[in-house]
Amino acid sequence: MSKTTGRLVDNLKLKNIHPNDIDCIVLTHLHPDHIAGLLPSNGNTLFPNARILLSDIEYSYWQKKPNLLELNIPPEVRKMLQSTTSEFLQRYADRIETVSMDEQLMADISLFAAPGHTPGHVGVEVQTDDTLFLIAGDAFLHPAHFTHPE
Numbered sequence: 001m002s003k004t005t006g007r008l009v010d011n012l013k014l015k016n017i018h019p020n021d022i023d024c025i026v027l028t029h030l031h032p033d034h035i036a037g038l039l040p041s042n043g044n045t046l047f048p049n050a051r052i053l054l055s056d057i058e059y060s061y062w063q064k065k066p067n068l069l070e071l072n073i074p075p076e077v078r079k080m081l082q083s084t085t086s087e088f089l090q091r092y093a094d095r096i097e098t099v100s101m102d103e104q105l106m107a108d109i110s111l112f113a114a115p116g117h118t119p120g121h122v123g124v125e126v127q128t129d130d131t132l133f134l135i136a137g138d139a140f141l142h143p144a145h146f147t148h149p150e
C-alpha cells in the first residue's frame with residue numbers, strides 16, 4: 001500500500017517472533033489496511049499456524065460481495081476494497097473462524113461490538129494484571145468520535 005507498510009513479518013523477526021509462532025490473529029474488520037499485510041505478493045498466506053478470527057457479521061457482509069455504492073468513495077477505491085477483501089477471504093478460507101461480536105476469546109481477551117465503520121467491526125479488550133488495553137480498530141477516525149461517541 002505504501003513504503004511504510006508490508007513489514008510485519010520482518011518487524012516480528014526483529015523481536016525473535018517467527019511467523020510459525022503466531023497461532024491466532026484477531027481482525028477488527030476487513031478493510032485493506034487491516035488485511036493486506038496478510039496477502040504477500042507471491043499469492044500465499046502468512047502465519048501458517050494461525051487461526052484467523054473475525055466477527056460473524058463482518059464475514060457475512062463481505063461474503064455477500066457488497067457493491068459499496070452507499071460509500072462516497074471513488075470507483076477505483078471501491079474496487080480495491082472489494083478485490084482485496086475477496087482475495088483475503090479466498091486465500092484464508094480454510095483458516096477463518098467467525099465469532100460473535102462480544103465473544104470472550106480467552107481469559108484475558110474479549111471482543112466488543114463497535115459497528116458503524118463496517119457492519120461487523122469489533123474492538124478488542126486485552127486485560128493484563130494491571131492494565132486494560134482497548135484496541136479500537138477504526139472505531140475512532142476523527143477527534144469528534146471521542147467527544148461524541150454516540
Ligand SMILES: [Zn+2]
Binds near residue numbers: 031117138
Ligand atoms: Zn477501516
